[in-house]
Each structure stands twice: as C-alpha cells, then as structure tokens.
Amino acid sequence: MPKSLKMGNTNTTRNVNGFKGVWQMWHEKGEVCPKGTVPIRRSTVDDVLRAKSLYDFGKKRSRSVPLAGRRRADTPDFVSGNGHEHAIAYTTSSGDVYGAKATINVWDPAVEVASEFSLSRFGFCPVPLMALTSTALKLAGRLVRRCIGDSRPRLFTYWTSDAYQSTGCYNLLCSGFIQTNSRIAIGAAISPVSSDGGNQYDITILLWKDPKLGNWWMGFGDNTLVGYWPKELFTHLADRATMVEWGGEIVNSRPNNEHTSTQMGSGRFAEDGFGRASYFRNLEIVDADNSLGSAKDITTLAENTNCYNIMGYYNNEWGTHFYYGGPGKNPLCP
Template identity: 55%
Template sequence: MGNAHFSRERIRTGVLLVFLWMLGLISLSCAASLSASRQKLQVQKHLNRLNKPAVKTIKSPDGDLIDCIHISHQPAFDHPFLKDHKIQMRPNYHPEGLFDEDKISDTEKPKQRSNPITQLWHMNGKCPQGTIPIRRTKEEDVLRASSVKRYGKKKLRAIPQPRSVDPDLINQSGHQHAIAYVEGDKYYGAKATINVWEPKIQQPNEFSLSQLWILGGSFGEDLNSIEAGWQVSPDLYGDNNTRLFTYWTSDAYQATGCYNLLCSGFIQINSEIAMGASISPVSAYRNSQYDISILVWKDPKEGHWWMQFGNDYVLGYWPSFLFSYLADSASMIEWGGEVVNSEPDGHHTSTQMGSGHFPEEGFGKSSYFRNIRVVDDSNNLKAPKELGTFTEQSNCYDVQTGSNGDWGHYFYYGGPGKNPNCP
C-alpha cells in the first residue's frame, strides 16, 4: 500500500514537473515571439522614417531600388533645426584652380588615361528634375546591423591617428589604414582623384574603403569628421559591390552622423547621383583603370561644407550647424584606405585594401590617389605641404607617395592583408 502511494506521488510530481517545464517553454516562446514582433515593429518604423514616398522608382541591375524623392522630402529635413531651412541650390563660392589639374597633357601616355565612370542604376532610367535619387533601405539591411539604432553608423575608433598611435587601440578597434595626411594648418576642403576597385572581403562584418577625411577637433569624444569615397561593405549593403559613400560625425561616431542619407544631416540637391549606389565599371588588374574625383569644400559665405563628384556633379552640402570644430575649419586632412580586421588572436584577415596589391607594383596593378589638393583660407585649391604617410602594419597594407607633372601629388597604397609576412 505504501509503495503504491509513493508511486502515485512520484507520478503526480513528474506530471507537475512536465507541466511546469511545458509552461516555461510556452513562456519563453511567448517572450521570444513578443521580442521578435517588437523588433519587427521597430524595424518597420525605422524603414518608414528612411524610405520617403517616391515620385518614381528605378530598379537597378544589381537589385537596388532607387527612389526619386521630392527634394524637400529628403531625410535631412527630419532634423528639428532644418524644419524651416531654405535649400541652397548652388554654392556661393567654388574653389579656384579646380579644372587645371584634370587636363590631360599631350605627353601623358594613353594607357594612363582614366576612363569614364557611372552608377549601375543609370542603365534603367533617371530621376526627374526637382527630385533626388535615394537607395531604398530594405528590412534585411536593418536586420544585419547590431541594432536598429546602430544601423548606418560606423563603429567607434575608425580614424587613423598618425602622430599619437596607441598600439592597444589598434588591436582593440580592428581598423587598419594606409594613408597620406597633412596637419598643422587650417584647411577648408580637400580634393583627390581615386582609383576604383572591387576588393575581396573575407568576413561579412568586415569592409574595405578608400576615402578622404576632413577632420576637426581632437581624437577624443568631440572629433568632427566629413568623409567621402568608395567602399565595399557586405554588412551595410548586403553584397560585394563597390559603392559611392559619404559619412559625417560630430562626436567621434558615438551618437551623431551616418552613412549617406541614412539619417538627417546631408542635404542633397543633385538628381543624378545616388549615395550608396554601385559604381560601374571598376578597375581590373593589368587592364582598364577607372577613377573618380571627389571635392569637399567649405563655402566661405554660408559656412556649409559642399561635396562635388567628378567635374559635373555638385551633390549637396552638410549644414555648418551640424559641427563644432568644423564650423570654423579642419585641422587635418587624410586620404587613403581603411579595412576592418575581425580575426582574433593576432591573426590577420585576407580582406584586401585598394586593388589588393602593394604600392610598389605601380600603375595598372596597385590602387592610387592622384592630384591631391587642399583648399586654403582664400578658397584656392593648392598642393599640400609636407604630405605625411601612416600605416599600422606595412607588411599587410602599405603606402608610397610621389609627385609629377600630370598627377601632381599622388600615392599608391593598399595590399592583400594576410600573406607570408602578415600572418
């Protein structure tokens, strides 16, 4: 009798435990479901903020959707300070001496002439006047980010610090660079013609880019930066295409700023070029070479920072109120490449910088910046004085400067990352 009673108690206890276990699973499932639906709602709200109603939509051959948005409905005007902003449709001043450096001399070898470049979506249409092209953000784009809040933002500590590098900082941040730079003066802009490639990326959370940096303030939490160039970033765009991009921050990448038009800030006025859209074609090793020209300068009258792509496209401007130090001038300009190395324990990624080849290989094989200029306080484009160079690990990625009549100040840069001398 006692044993039977004991058995019934055990069965009852077992049934109770199973019931509680199932209840726990149901609770966990409900919590997960609630969390997933909350995240979905968050993502949807963010997409509604970013993707404004389109006048026209163009499907790019690479799968991108380019929305033609009325110029006054772009994301910039979500900013409270820009509610009553009157769009400036052209800069008051343009740096002098812009076009002289790009004239190809009669003595330049034909093989070293660059070829025209465009964006892939142009093959399928163009945006009407009065609109601007914006790459539509998809749900999967936002879900690849660490959080909805961090979508479209760089990770912290993404700026090379040539004069005061802390080795621990390099290892911790995982960012590596091969750059040329100037400092020690007041700068009001910068220009360069940048060779375009499609570097191979090892991990989806890594990227490779080539850009110019306009910097103000210290390398602490108050750093101001305006950046423009090309990048390959599977994490941001979901593919390995080479894309035109811009970036800005006024607090060292903490809370302010973003890539392209993924937050309010940059005001675009151009209907032909889409930030974040694929560039085509790109350079090939020992074959045709393609490059893009980028100019960023400060309008002396309004104080806004303007950006120009090539000789024909003034894209728009960053209003001066976005910045503290850059509201006056820049204290440093940098040009060059950057990659992220996510490999742990001292191992190195095989993510390429530039063409993936070292500078000494030269034209047609290595990546370059040519006709490097800075804008001075008289709004003149000038050759930089005392161009310095910097790289964290020259066995992985390197940089070599030079100067001649056709290319002015230039440098070759980049590398393969992991190799026998960069384990």
C-alpha cells in the first residue's frame, strides 16, 4: 500500500464532526464467509434479463456518440453521449499518477425510470486525452443504481481497456477483477445512507498500483484491500495513469429534449453545502515514490449547471474536496 497507509480494520463505522462511516447490509444478519473464500453476490435470472444479451451480460454498453468536437482537448474522455451527464473534478497537472484516494458521501438519490441511473465514481485515464485514443480506462469504486435492479446504493467496480468498445466488466460478473477480501461484497447494498440535515455517512476508496507486481488494487474503508485488476488487462495503464477524475454521473433517457428528474448526489446543488449537498473529500494522489499527497490543480466540469453542478474547495481538515449534484428537472432545467 502507499507509504503513509497501513492495513486496517474493515469496519468503517465512525461518528466524527457529524459524518459517519457505512457498512454493507448483508453484515446486519451476522453472515461471514468461511476462511479462504470471498463473498460473491448471486446472479439471478432477472440480472440476465436486464442485459440485452448473454454476450454483454455484466458489460457496460458502449457510447456511440463521438467525443471529438464535444469537449475541450484537455478534459476527461467521457463527455458526452447516450444521455450521460456529469459533474466532475479532474487533475490538470502533467505529473504521473500511481493511485488515488477519496472519501465519498453516501446518499440514496431518486431515479425517475428503470432505464436511468445515478452514481458517484472515480477512476483513471491512462493517456493524454488530447490524443483522442480509444484506450481510456476507469478503475472505479462506485455507488450505482444500475444492473442490480433495485433502488439501493451499492459499491461496484468496473474496468475497460478500450474505452468501452469490446472489453470491460462490472463487479465479478465476468473475468477481470480478482477479489481477495472475505468481508467486502462487490455489488452489495450499502447501509445506512445520509439524510438531508441529518447524519452524514461516507466511504473511503483507494485505487493504487502495486509498484512491485504492477497490479491495480482497490482498498475500502480503513485501508482494507478488497482485490485487484491484473496488470495484464491493460496496455497504457500497465505503466501509470495521467489523469484522475472524481464526481457524479446520471443518465437522462427522456425524449424530446425533456430533462429527467433523476437526482445526482443528494439531489441538491453544490452551494447547499454540508448536510444537504453530496461531497467528495480528502482527494489524494499516489506519486511515483508511492506516497499519498493532497490532489492539487484540479478543475471542475459540468455540462448543464442548471441541472447539476459542482464547486471545489480546500481546507486543512478535508484537504481538496468538492460538493456536487442537483435535482435534474426544475424550472431552469425543463
């Protein structure tokens, strides 16, 4: 792990200055996995039916809208297609990246229809994006309302090595991510969640490259390693990343230029602040020396700030952080 971290306890529950850690719902029944095994969420017939075919079961649907001409050359390689909207922060310095860490506020946003989702995510891009290559990669710890078929926020992972074209997979639904931890279930529901003006709950995610073996690891909570993506999955990211992005994403499936009421984050705009708006705090980067440091030189971006927005800040306690989100459809976002 990065030099400043040590292996920790998986339990992240805490109450410090009004925010708390969270856990997974399956632990409420006292369930544990036998030694030498890992928890795997059971796939159901409904899971397969929600996919358009057995071939792409567990895979992310590719985006057919070209990126060129729809964004500045120095912005992340995700904007914009198939109704995806974002409010994100991303690194703008030219330094190499060997990992990143963030603490993510957990909410249960309203989603208008089953074909839409709302998620919080962070991940990496491995090449200079002005090249417009098709090798963008995200290793993501995310809260999602998709693929599972219910409305609970869940921790999930995703990888791709060719910008969603033919490779990649969610969770453990196909090969890629190798889980090593017996206490964290990828795809399991997270509980409890934050409430407006009430207790605030969050999770901490670390994505980090092992400098010895070259695999990319995911950590959860108090520095507990969950599993890894083998270096053989990737080309450019086998060496390092060049950009980190954090933030929210929704899908708007409404026709005729009408906007969805699917919420991002808490459903409130960034300016509502702590206890109302959702946040990412303590954004950190792992450098070539395998050391964690506060993320510097980040830029924020949202396609339609009348629907969802983002505001970045820095202080001694939360380091680099931001609030983000929004309600979607409203008088200024019809």
